[in-house]
Amino acid sequence: MHLAFIQTRSQAGLLAPEVIVEIHLGSGLPGFQVVGFSESATRQIRGRVRSAILSSHLKWPDFNITVNLAPTELPKEGPRYDLPIALGLLVASQQLPQRCIVGREFFGELGLDGGIHAFRGALAAALAATRAGHACGMAHQGASEIATLTEGRLITAPDLLSLCAQLKKADPEYAPRGTPLNPDHFPYPDLSQLKGQPLLCKALEVAATGGHHLLMTGPPGVGKTLAASVLPGLLPPLPDKTVQELLLMQDIVGLTERGGPPFRAPHHSSSVASLMGGTARALPGEISMAHGGVLFLDELTEFPHAVLNQLRQPLETGLIRVNRAQHQHQYPAQFQLVAAMNPCPCGLAGDPDRRCRCTPDRIRRYSQGISGPLTDRIDLHITLQRPPPELLLSKSTGGQSSSGDVRNRVTLMRQRQRERQDCLNRDLSGDNLLKACQLKNDTERWLIRAVAKLNLSARSTHRRLKVARTLADMSGDRSVAIPHLKTALTFREAPSTDDAGAV
Ligand SMILES: [Zn+2]
Structure with a gap:
């Protein structure tokens, strides 16, 4: 047989649509082409796959090789097709029996030495394959975590040759599952650390309970950043669906934060693409990495208008559309917004001890920097003052509940809101x-x-x-x-x- 078909997966947002790698070994002058890929991309694939096959003491088929990835209209890029192409060549040239690939999908990059490397987006691919009832052949690295999350049957190997050996076995070993995620892991500062700030503590509990977005205005050093980082620890454990969406996105961008609602605090100088999503590879942005948790925008007035205006869509729908070439991906972005700003450009307006020298006109222009439609979606606006120094040093918590206590109350209250009106009070x-x-x-x-x-x-x-x-x-x-x-x-x-x- 001079034909082989191998199942693999592409990536489109959080989805991993099926792709069939078709290999044809034709007569005529030896050659290698990948249909629809540029000459340089084809050369790179051939270089890696050929070296990997030869380094594994297997034979490179001396035919006129045509590789086609079907369907052709799907976005296809990256070296994730190396492994299926290599296996397809081995099957087509009868170095690997056809039965080894039946009911199995393969994804992974190949090194020149034949090593199989993990790649970003493997989790989405393994999840989709498992749902389709297929086993997966993939890299060893990171497999136990993927096995835990997908509950899939993963045949893993460090390199091409040992994968082939595994595939030939009547019952191959599947990657063992690691320890499941701990949904009660909340690595955030405790609410009781906010000393001498009863108004702020109350506002945080209100924000957590009703899901309200929060804008804090106050001088530098008043604890705005600490307060924002306390909030995710007050939120209920994430629902399974949100955890899964978050893990898929973290896998795509190569992050390894695990458990608890996320806390993201992008700097105002970050690019629009890194905040909203949509770099050259249409990756999810910071607002999506805050999905289910808190997005903190410190010094709100310093963020570009384009960013603040674009926040309206995800604040309304909980989704963000990211464009790349001819394709549009959608990522979830259901976050709670916490924004902070100084009362004036110098930060001293309203300070009882020091004098602000900003002109009223300058203060007006400063606060007009944030768009009305954005502040309209923020229910809670609070103005903070510096707490008295004796309170900051006090060892007592001033009767302030711990984050864990507040979280239990918040969980119950949110449940009641959903029973009453099918949404949070914010909505x-x-x-x-x-x-x-x-x-x-x-x-x-x-x-x-x-x-x-x-x-x-x-x-x-x-x-x-x-x-x-x-x-x-x-x-x-x-x-x-x-x-x-x-x-x-x-x-x-x-x-x-x-x-x-x-x-
Ligand atoms: Zn000032």
Whole structure:
């Protein structure tokens, strides 16, 4: 037989569509071509595969070799097809029996010495193959983790020759599974570390409970970064689906963070592609790596407008579309946004001890740097002051709950919100919001007076109602009452927003 068909997988976002590697050994002058690949890409593949076959003491078939990857319209790049091409050549030239490849898929890069190397995206490929009921032939490296996550049958080997030996066995050994992930692993600073900041601690618990995005305004060194990194530790353990999506994306970008909701804090000088996704290989960006966890944007005003404007789509849909050449991939990006900014360019505005020298005009331009549509999606805006020094040094936690206690409460509250309205309080809007709040007549009258007195816009009123709904949930009340609204109104908004922080 001078033909062979080997199953493998391509990569499109988190999916791994099936690809068949077709090998034909033709008569005529010896040659090697890969249909649809450029001459230089073909030369590279031939170089690696030929060296690997020869280094494994196998024979390079001296035929006119044609390789076709079907279907042709799928995005196909990278050396991940080395292994299936090599095995296809061995089957077509009858150095490996046909039965060795039946019901099995193969993926992996080959080294010149015949070694099989792991590659990014192997997890998605192994998962898809396992779902299709196939065993996988792949690199040894990282296999036990992939076996744990996919529960697949993985035949692994360090090099081509030992893989062939494994494949010839009637019952090959499958890679053993490692220890499963620990879903209760929360490597984050504890809430009790935020000393002398009761307002901040309360805001963090509210944010965690209702899923509200949070904007902190305050001078440098007030603990904004610490506060943001506490938040993922207050969130419930991630659902299995989110964990799987996260692991697939981490595998694609080559990250090995495991367990707990993620915390990502990209710098404002990062490129738009690295933040949003879509480098040359259409990889997921920072916002996707924060999926299920917290995305922290420190010094919000320093981020390029393009980035802040593009955040609107994932904030609304929990998804981001990433374009590459003719293909569009979609990655999940359901994160909780925590943003921080200084009160003015020098950071001293509102400081009782030191004087800010920024002109009012400069302060106005500074805070206008963040787009309205973005701040509209942030329910909680808080302004922070430096805590008194004696509190910072105090050994007592000031009655502050630990992160673990808050997390247990948050888990319960989020469950109740979903039972009541099928979403978190953050996602309530219009009639659903009013229905969920169940305002009594006197509460409604009080709110109307407060809105008029504080000159709040409709959007700002809705944001505070959502926060009040969360506060009512936290105190176990069915309807939102005046005390909840009062507290919601004390979360003072930054002057950048539509109602100029009037409380
Ligand atoms: Zn200033």
